[in-house]
Each structure stands twice: as structure tokens, then as C-alpha cells.
Amino acid sequence: MNKLEKLATELGARLTKHRCYLVTAESCTGGWIAEAVTAIAGSSAWFDRGFVTYSNAAKQEILDVCPQTLAKYGAVSEPTVLEMVNGALAHSQAQVGVAISGIAGPSGGTADKPVGTVWLAYAFPNNIYAQCHHFSGDRRSIREQAVITALQTLLHGLE
Template sequence: MAGALKARGATVTTAESCTGGWIAKAITDIAGSSAWFERGFVTYSNEAKSQMIGVSEATLRDNGAVSEPVVVEMAIGALRAARADYAISVSGVAGPDGGSVEKPVGTVWFGVASVSGQG
């Protein structure tokens, strides 16, 4: 990924909930990542998702934070806020509490977005 982004002059951003910045940390552990990593958003709370990257309160209310619609909005919102070329988002139920029958502990959704609309 690093080589392809650098060759294209493209950048990537992250929007993370349950991982708390771990993806951004893993990316910045790669030598030279400053050439293609724009920034990371840690949006652990619903308020942070709305305020920092524009996730709709209605989407959060109707689907819950751990859902496909939310990670899609997270990726698109991060893409716009960072003005990056690609975005990766994640939200999940890390546990040990907080799970439900519909969304048990370990449920994780990932989202990806690009300015071209193609991954």
C-alpha cells in the first residue's frame, strides 16, 4: 500500500472508533509514511463522530455506532475533512461489555472511501 500511495502521490486518512488510533499508529510506524498519511481521527464517542467527521445523528440513532451505514459515513467524512484521496474507517464492540444479541462483543465494521469512488 505504501509504495502505491507514494507512486500516485496519494494520501490516506483514518477514522477510528474501537481501535482508538491503533490503525493510524500502525501506519505511522512505517518509515516514510509522512509522504502519504494525512491524519487520523479518533472518534470514540458518537459526538466525536458527528463533530469531527460529520456522521449524521440520524444515522447513529437509526443504526447504532457499530453498523455499516456509520462506517460508510465515517470514511466519507474523514475523506472530506482531511482532503485525502483514501479513507479507512472502523467501528466495533471491543468488549468485554457493551455487546447485545444483535451486535455481540467482537462485531466490527470497516469502511473504505476514495475521492474517485473506487477503492
């Protein structure tokens, strides 16, 4: 069993224990978190749905991210991922959520938001927060590190 399978299996056990469903809202990872959890047999008992909102238009239409938020802060920002996770919860039956938006490269980075900048937002029944990470490596490596971080943080939040 690889690292993603182990993390997803443990996450499923914790969500089941807490009687919670998970929802994902993904941009830069393109559904990789959802793929990791749905690779686990029986995940339909604890995974509600996943949204892949790669474009800003999708973030607005599907997750209710405000155009003003995107214009002021950009897609890769704390306010945007917080709105993404709240939108995902509002459009699902889940009690736990994760949202992710980042710059996986190899281009698209700026001085303020270099390649490897990834914002993640987490929602638990009594806590919603966001974290910024700066991952290194190529596009695949940055995306994989983001998925692993998301799963580990979800596990930690459900301890």
C-alpha cells in the same frame, strides 16, 4: 519486521505509487491503524491524518456523522462507518480512507451485535464500500484483527 510493519510498509509503497494520501477514522481501534502507518519512516509522504472518534459526539462533531444515523442504526453499523469515511475524506487532503467502528468487548455486545462485531468502510478514488466482520478473542485480539484486516483490504483496493 512484524506483520503490521510489513503491511504498513507495503501500503505506503502503493499509496506512493498511486500518488494518494490516506486518512483514518477510528473508533474501536483507538488510533491503532494510524499508529501502524506512522511507525513507518517517511509516512508523512502518504499519510495525511487520523481521527479518533470514540464517542458518538466526536463522530458527529468531527466527521459529520448524522445524529439520526446513530439513533437509527447505532455506532457499529454500515451507515455510520460510511458516513465516517466520507467525513474523514471531506476533512482531509486524502483520496483513500478507512473508517472503523466495532465492539471489542469484553462487554457491550448484544444479540444483534455481539462482541467482535466490527464494521469497516473503505474509500478509494472510484469506490466506497463497507464490510462487517466478526472477530473472536479478547479485546486486544479483536482490535488487532481489525487493524490487520483494514490494512490488508486497503492494500487489496490499491492493487
